[in-house]
Every structure is written in structure tokens, then in C-alpha cells.
Amino acid sequence: MQPIELISFNLCPFVQRSVITALYKHIPVNIKYIELDTPPAWFLDISPLGKVPVLTAEGQIIFESAVINEYLDEISPPSLHPATAIRKAHNRAWIEFGSSLIVSQYYLATANTLENKDKYQAEVLEKLATVERVLQAKPFFNGEQFSLVDAAFAPIFMRLMLLAKYLPFDIYQQTPKVHDWANTLLALDAVQKSVVPTFADLYTNFLKKSGSYLVQ
Missing domain, CATH: 1.20.1050.10 (Glutathione S-transferase Yfyf (Class Pi); Chain A, domain 2)
Incomplete structure (x- = not known):
């Protein structure tokens, strides 16, 4: 698996959701912290909404914490969702x-x-x-x-x-x-x-x- 990077702001609760999921499932994720008040230009170039979290994986940009968590869950079975x-x-x-x-x-x-x-x-x-x-x-x-x-x-x-x-x-x-x-x-x-x-x-x-x- 290619390296996964999670772009974060150190107080953001939505980012924390994804970090918890990665830690619980033992998924290796590199976390890069930015200052959200003064985001770097490269972040604004890749974030469609200009918000964190943003996940880079498999050459793609994924945003929205619930969607990121679904992705992390799917690549690392067993699922953290119910069966039905x-x-x-x-x-x-x-x-x-x-x-x-x-x-x-x-x-x-x-x-x-x-x-x-x-x-x-x-x-x-x-x-x-x-x-x-x-x-x-x-x-x-x-x-x-x-x-x-x-x-x-x-x-x-x-x-x-x-x-x-x-x-x-x-x-x-x-x-x-x-x-x-x-x-x-x-x-x-x-x-x-x-x-x-x-x-x-x-x-x-x-x-x-x-x-x-x-x-x-």
C-alpha cells in the first residue's frame, strides 16, 4: 500500500475522528499539521473546500471526515460497521x-x-x-x-x-x-x-x- 497522508489542524475534531480510526485499526498514516488560519498555498490547491481533514492516498485526494473514515475502514478489514x-x-x-x-x-x-x-x-x-x-x-x-x-x-x-x-x-x-x-x-x-x-x-x-x- 502506498503511504497515506492525513492533513490536519491540531485542534480539529473532524480530523481527530480519522486519526482515531487509523489508530484503532493500526493503519500507518503520516499526519501533517498546518495552521488553518494561514493555510499554505499547496493545501488550498488540493483541498476543494479549503478545510481539514484531507487524506491523500493512491494518488487521490479525499475530503470530509465521514468519507475518509469509510475509506480507512474498507482498506483494513474487518469492518467497523455493523453487518446489515x-x-x-x-x-x-x-x-x-x-x-x-x-x-x-x-x-x-x-x-x-x-x-x-x-x-x-x-x-x-x-x-x-x-x-x-x-x-x-x-x-x-x-x-x-x-x-x-x-x-x-x-x-x-x-x-x-x-x-x-x-x-x-x-x-x-x-x-x-x-x-x-x-x-x-x-x-x-x-x-x-x-x-x-x-x-x-x-x-x-x-x-x-x-x-x-x-x-x-
């Missing part, structure tokens, strides 16, 4: 929902007014409650086997863990099943190693620079 078509569709739907939760979480983290903080805090809590209602299995989303849904949600839980110290309440108070799932994922080696060693400090500094209401 309907369960695969179910899992893909919840991966998309996870993407919307990443966005809501970002807006909560970077909200610079109390009004916006309260708005996106309510949005995050509502979406966590939606996940709580669908969770039926342990320890992972589908039961005993780690899946691409787990890879998609782990970055959310890592950021919520860091945001928790700035919130005056337990964000998982009404969602104990989600909390258990989060703890399971955060304990995985593939999740812990999916970010740079200084991630916590980088994330906190990012919040401060963004004028986050939470860290004022």
Missing part, C-alpha cells in the same frame, strides 16, 4: 448527527456573550438527550464492538471533558448512558493518542483567544 445494511444506515445517520453536535459544541465553547452561551448550551444538552434516548447498548454504541460511530463521537466527549470545568453544573446530569459511553471512549488508547500531547493547553488557549464567555 439497515444497521449501517442507522450508524451513518448517527455519525451525521454527531457532526451537528460538534458544531453546536464549538458554538458553545466560543460564544462570547451570556445570551449565546445559554443558547448553545441548551442546544448541546438537547442533542445529548437525543443521543441518550437512542443508546441501548454497552460499552460502545452498538454493543461490544467499537464502530465508526464511536470514532465520530469521541472528539465531542474529549472537548466536553475540558469544557466541564467551566460549567457550573454536570453536563451529563440528565444523560447517564451518554456519560458512561463517553468514559469508555476516553479511556481507549486510540482516543488518548489521537491528539497532540499539548492538546488540553492548546484548546484552553484557543478558547481564551476566541473571547469565550466560559473562560472569562
Whole structure:
């Protein structure tokens, strides 16, 4: 297999999804970090959307984290998807929902007014409650086997863990099943190693620079 390269920004949760998948499946991937605020010209030339993640493999450019994860999964059996078509569709739907939760979480983290903080805090809590209602299995989303849904949600839980110290309440108070799932994922080696060693400090500094209401 030709070398695979993943182009990344060191705080991006979507990139982290793909890193988790590669680590969990022991796929050798070279990670190249760029500054997304000042991306190099070569990156803009190859990224159709000007966003990370971008994967280069087999002479092709692949973008969008869910698509990258599908590719990584297909080239390294056994699959991290369920066996049946309907369960695969179910899992893909919840991966998309996870993407919307990443966005809501970002807006909560970077909200610079109390009004916006309260708005996106309510949005995050509502979406966590939606996940709580669908969770039926342990320890992972589908039961005993780690899946691409787990890879998609782990970055959310890592950021919520860091945001928790700035919130005056337990964000998982009404969602104990989600909390258990989060703890399971955060304990995985593939999740812990999916970010740079200084991630916590980088994330906190990012919040401060963004004028986050939470860290004022």
C-alpha cells in the first residue's frame, strides 16, 4: 500500500475522528499539521473546500471526515460497521448527527456573550438527550464492538471533558448512558493518542483567544 497522508489542524475534531480510526485499526498514516488560519498555498490547491481533514492516498485526494473514515475502514478489514445494511444506515445517520453536535459544541465553547452561551448550551444538552434516548447498548454504541460511530463521537466527549470545568453544573446530569459511553471512549488508547500531547493547553488557549464567555 502506498503511504497515506492525513492533513490536519491540531485542534480539529473532524480530523481527530480519522486519526482515531487509523489508530484503532493500526493503519500507518503520516499526519501533517498546518495552521488553518494561514493555510499554505499547496493545501488550498488540493483541498476543494479549503478545510481539514484531507487524506491523500493512491494518488487521490479525499475530503470530509465521514468519507475518509469509510475509506480507512474498507482498506483494513474487518469492518467497523455493523453487518446489515439497515444497521449501517442507522450508524451513518448517527455519525451525521454527531457532526451537528460538534458544531453546536464549538458554538458553545466560543460564544462570547451570556445570551449565546445559554443558547448553545441548551442546544448541546438537547442533542445529548437525543443521543441518550437512542443508546441501548454497552460499552460502545452498538454493543461490544467499537464502530465508526464511536470514532465520530469521541472528539465531542474529549472537548466536553475540558469544557466541564467551566460549567457550573454536570453536563451529563440528565444523560447517564451518554456519560458512561463517553468514559469508555476516553479511556481507549486510540482516543488518548489521537491528539497532540499539548492538546488540553492548546484548546484552553484557543478558547481564551476566541473571547469565550466560559473562560472569562
